[in-house]
Amino acid sequence: MTENAKPKLAMYWASSCGGCEISILNIHEKILIVDEVFDIAFFPCIADFKTKDVKGYPDGYIDVCLFNGAIRNSENEEMAHLLRQKSKVLVAYGSCSYEGCIPALSNLTTKQATLDTVFLDNPTIDNPEGILPQPRYEVPEGELELPVFYNTVKSLDQVVDVDYYLPGCPPEPPQIWAVLEIVVAALLEGAPLPPKGAIVGARDVAVCEECPLEKHEKTINRFYRPYEIIPEPGLCLLEQGLVCVGPATRAGCGALCPQVGMSCRGCYGPLDDVEDQGAKMLSAIASVIGVGDPSMEEDELEREIQAVVDTIPDPAGTFYRFSMAHSLLRRANLNGGNGKGEAK
Amino acid sequence: MSEKVGVYICHCGTNIAKTVDVEEVALWAGEQDHVDVAREYKFMCSSLGQELIEEDIKEKGLTKIVVASCSPHMHEKTFRTACVRGGLNPFMFEMANIREHDSWTTDDREAATLKAKALTKAAIERVIHNQPLEPLPVEINPNTLVVGGGIAGISAALELAEAGNHVYLVEREPSIGGHMAQLDKTFPTLDCSACILTPKMVDVGQHPNITLLTYSEVEAVGGYLGNFDVTVRKKARYVDEEHCTGCGICIEKCPYKVVDNVFEAGLGARKVIYRPFPQAVPKYPVIDTENCVYFQRGKCKACQIFCPTDPNSIDFEQQDEILQIVVGNIILATGFDLFDVSQIPQYGYGRLANVFTSLEFERMVNASGPTDGKIVLRDLETPPESVVIIHCVGSRDENYHKYCSKVCCMYSLKFAHLIHERLPEAEVYNCYIDMRTPGKGYEEFYNRLLEEGTHFIRGKVAEVSDVARIEEEEGKLIVQVADTLISKQRRIPVDMVILSPAMEARNDSQEVSQLFRMGCDFDGFFVERHPKLDPVATMTEGIYIAGACQGPKDVPDTVSQGAAAAARVASFISRGTVMMEPIRASINQELCSGCRICNTMCPYNAIVFHEDSNVSEVITALCQGCGTCVAACPSGIITGAHFTNDQLLAQIEGILWDVRSNLDLVPVE
Incomplete structure (x- = not known):
């Protein structure tokens, strides 16, 4: 420990929206306890630190680093390695660093297609010379350097060793506080930490366990997007045709979304025995499609089923909204014709 | 615990070894992680091959066994038993199919050897995750349901009833007897069909062990081997x-x-x-x-x-009465339909009065039939002076059924004989493609007909018409046929034409196969478990098939199948309980969140939802291990024993062993 003997806390954002930082503040007055217990060693969102400050720390100087955001470019990856080296406990904080989240949906396409969309094709862009960001650029003052934008978005554990995962987009305040309490107890009182690799701040059952909506046997004849219907109150949303990923999602959030009529998006990620959250939910959804009857000819039945499936406009984005980087496939094939753009 | 895997690569004589470099696969297997011993052997299924496994388990302390050979349908049981003799749980074994899935599919030795490695690697990776399982005892209800009261169903029912077992015999028509009751004589012995059948029918009717449900149909079937719940509608x-x-x-x-x-x-x-x-x-x-x-x-x-x-x-x-019965086994003997000859308009049935079907002729020659056994034209008075019998109507014909219906040659010969017998002056022609008379006394019967003066014309009939070209043809049916033995087209003017239609699957065989959850081939016939070695069992445990519902056959074959199916059932009944594969699904009660996705999935109704504790549960005794709920469970908390995530993902990793190293699946940029 350092001169003032307080444990050191770091929080860093890689490819993320900033919501995870806000979620820390969302623990309200308890943030004062955090400040009391910890010494902030690095937290670019709220305090002025530079990367060189971190580089100056001895290895393992930071007691707990909450790392949020996915690994999208070379800077993210460099910071991941640096913070791993400087931290005793590295926590993948939030869905992006845990399993890729929204940024990782770009794994369905290529870097080139993403850059084209952002810098060239978007109707609000005025870029007649077609200038794209360059990793290096000569200016009279010298060479400028930008991080290299990667083709594939990765989760934190796909680049460095991770001690714990704290899921959620963002994690919910009671869960954040519960995890901080465990960490504080471990640091101050020597209480045992969870086993390495554990998913903390979440439960081992599905969201349905916490969801008070009434559930029945399910047969679904078509799906609806949220704006298309006003769900019947008190009834399971999935049964009403809203794609609720709750059954395939780890509980811990308190089922906040379904309770206000918005189906679960799946941000807490898959349960322990699930390899691929999207595939699992797809399989479940396919199992409860209830059209046709055994007397139908196969092609007729296929058409009926296809019509139901067609009511889900963006299956990849729906079922892999949070878990693309951690899925079995991880990304669309770069060499085939599946991605929007050509392979690099 | 570190596993010690034994890998055995089978040559299967030359079946595998001629396309797969078996020695190379065995050498390579020996270098894989966890593999303690890898051998190749001429016939792993031989007792010497099995002893290799047993001895290695005992001497080298192997914990897991992989045999790369044929389909598990053939020898999984053999090798599991060898493992048990060696002292291992039978589920510590995994089979790689390098014959049906590999050597038989290609002549490319290099590709076949590579695939054999992938399949073997998959089995090695999987077997490491295999867990010991104990078989589940299932009690066999001693009652049996026989569906169909033709000669197949009658034979099966009587065999079982005579052995002291109770049988429910369900027949759709008001009487049992089936097609055989409609026949006059049976070939080649010319026994009176009714005379040999009716005593059996009476036995069925009077048997204390047979509950006869005629004018009844099976409406629903639930349960599984040992305990089927059957709903019968008694009209x-x-x-x-x-x-x-x-x-x-x-x-x-x-x-x-x-x-x-x-x-x-x-x-x-x-x-x-x-x-x-x-x-x-x-x-x-x-x-x-x-x-x-x-x-x-x-x-x-x-x-x-x-x-x-x-x-x-x-x-x-x-x-109508709805009856609920519980049986341990089911024998399907639902018989056949005759091909609808009006589908071949050029043969004139329905348009030309004196074109008859074989069944019409059977009834006509039957002494208790509508003409009291007299062979007459459609006017029911005039005896024909000449008759053509056309073989293969709808059989051996690409437009209808490609298969041979097996019985038509023989009954067509029988018809010719009966015409000679009743109308000695009449000319009788048999137009055939090939004469097929395999069977005891069948060829002799054919020879007898050759001597009786039947005209045999080898050729497929082109058409039957009533348009005369010459005077001799006036008022006659003219049969146009290519006589392939003399290479001439012939026009034969006759009074009567008899069509011998194909035997085909019942028109509702598809629905019946779904009702009983077993398979049906493209022609609609029910599929046996093995075409040679298990012809009366189906892929569904506890469901057997007998007679023409499995494919065209004559009376003796049908009777044999009825008895064979009964013997299979009787062996289960006398055992009382059978050990079922413990491959069952189970729901982790602690982790189930009660989403109820699985509730409607189970085809065996084995899943119950507990309202009080808000969890779903699989009733092990009802579960058949199909895995539907395992795939459906979005929380991944339903486990299919012997098909766990670990096992399947390891198997996939194994099969892709040489692919992963060649592909950068997650490119850095």
């Missing part, structure tokens, strides 16, 4: 079976006649209250409500008025 006969004596006065007094399209094949008539034929079992008549004047217009009641029993046996208010 209303409108005759009280308890009091009816079968005297037949009602039939006699019924004032209305209709054409009998079922038993008499449209050639004769029956009353509206009727028994299909005099020797029908059971003897109780049935009212055909579609044609009954009382049911249609509310008048008549002649049958009720004249019924001599007290209380009266005619009950117009009778309702």
Whole structure:
């Protein structure tokens, strides 16, 4: 420990929206306890630190680093390695660093297609010379350097060793506080930490366990997007045709979304025995499609089923909204014709 | 715990070794992680091959076994048993199919060897995750359901009943007997069909161990081997079976006649209250409500008025009965349909009066049939002076059925014989593609017909017409046929043509196969477990097939199959319990969140939802291990024993062993 003997806390954002930082503040007055217990060693969102400050720390100087955001470019990856080296406990904080989240949906396409969309094709862009960001650029003052934008978005554990995962987009305040309490107890009182690799701040059952909506046997004849219907109150949303990923999602959030009529998006990620959250939910959804009857000819039945499936406009984005980087496939094939753009 | 895997690569004589470099695969397997010993052997299934496994387990302390050989359908049991003899749990074994899935599919030795490695690697990776499982004992309900009361079902039912087991025999028609009851003589011995069949029918009717449910159909089947729940609809006969004596006065007094399209094949008539034929079992008549004047217009009641029993046996208010029965095994003997000959318009059936089907002719030559056994033209008076019998109508024909119906040659010869016998002056022609008479006494029967003066013409008939070209053809049916033995087209003017149609699967065989959850081939015939070694079992445990529902066959083969199916069932019954594969699903009660996705999935209704604890549960005894719920569970907390995520993902990793290293699946940029 350092001169003032307080444990050191770091929080860093890689490819993320900033919501995870806000979620820390969302623990309200308890943030004062955090400040009391910890010494902030690095937290670019709220305090002025530079990367060189971190580089100056001895290895393992930071007691707990909450790392949020996915690994999208070379800077993210460099910071991941640096913070791993400087931290005793590295926590993948939030869905992006845990399993890729929204940024990782770009794994369905290529870097080139993403850059084209952002810098060239978007109707609000005025870029007649077609200038794209360059990793290096000569200016009279010298060479400028930008991080290299990667083709594939990765989760934190796909680049460095991770001690714990704290899921959620963002994690919910009671869960954040519960995890901080465990960490504080471990640091101050020597209480045992969870086993390495554990998913903390979440439960081992599905969201349905916490969801008070009434559930029945399910047969679904078509799906609806949220704006298309006003769900019947008190009834399971999935049964009403809203794609609720709750059954395939780890509980811990308190089922906040379904309770206000918005189906679960799946941000807490898959349960322990699930390899691929999207595939699992797809399989479940396919199992409860209830059209046709055994007397139908196969092609007729296929058409009926296809019509139901067609009511889900963006299956990849729906079922892999949070878990693309951690899925079995991880990304669309770069060499085939599946991605929007050509392979690099 | 570190696993010690033994890997055995089988040559299967040359079946595998001719395309797969077996030595190379064995050498390579020996270098894989966890593999303690890898061998190749000529025939792993031989007792010497099995002993290799046993000895290695004992001497080298192997914990897991992989055999790369044929399909698990063939020898999984063999090798599992070898593992047990060596002291391992049978589920510590994994089989890689490098024959059906590999060596038999290609001549490319290099590719086949590579694939053999992938399949073997998959089995090695999987077997490491295999867990010991204990078989589940299942009690066998000693009752058996036989569906179909033709000669196949009768044989099966009698075999089982004689052995002291209770049988429910369900028949759709009002009487048992099936097609055989419609036949006159049986080839080649010319036994009177009814004379040999009816005693068996009577035995069935009187047997204390047989519950005969005629005019009944199976509506639903639940459960599994040992405990099937079957729902049978017993259609209303409108005759009280308890009091009816079968005297037949009602039939006699019924004032209305209709054409009998079922038993008499449209050639004769029956009353509206009727028994299909005099020797029908059971003897109780049935009212055909579609044609009954009382049911249609509310008048008549002649049958009720004249019924001599007290209380009266005619009950117009009778309702269908729904019966629930529990049986341990089911034998399907649902028989066949005859090909609809009007699908071949150039043969003129339905347009040319004197073109008959084989079944019409059977009824005609039958002494108790509509013509009292007289062979006559459609006017029911004139005997024909010449007859052509056309073979292979709808059989061996790309447009209809490619298969040979097996019995048509023989019954066509029988027809020729019967015509010679009854009309010695008549000329009889048999037009055949190939004469197929394999069977005891069959070829001899053919020779007998050659001597009886039948004209045999080898050729497929092009058409039957009534358009005369020359005077001799006036008023005749002209059969145009290419006589391939003399390479000439022939036009044969005759009085009568008999078509020998194909035997085909029942028109509802698809639905029946779904009802009983077993397979049906492209032609609609039920699929046996193994075409040679297990011809009466199906892929569904506890469901057997016998007779023509499995494929065209004659009476002796049908009877044998009925008895064979009965023997299979009897062996289960006498064992009392069977050990079932413990491959079952289970729901982790701690982790189930009660989303209820799985609740409607189970085809065996093995999943219950507990409202109080808000969790779903699989009833192990009902589960058949199909895995549907395992795939459906979005929380991944339903486990399929022996098909766990670990096992399957390891297997996939294994099969892709050489792919992963060549592909950068997650490119850095």
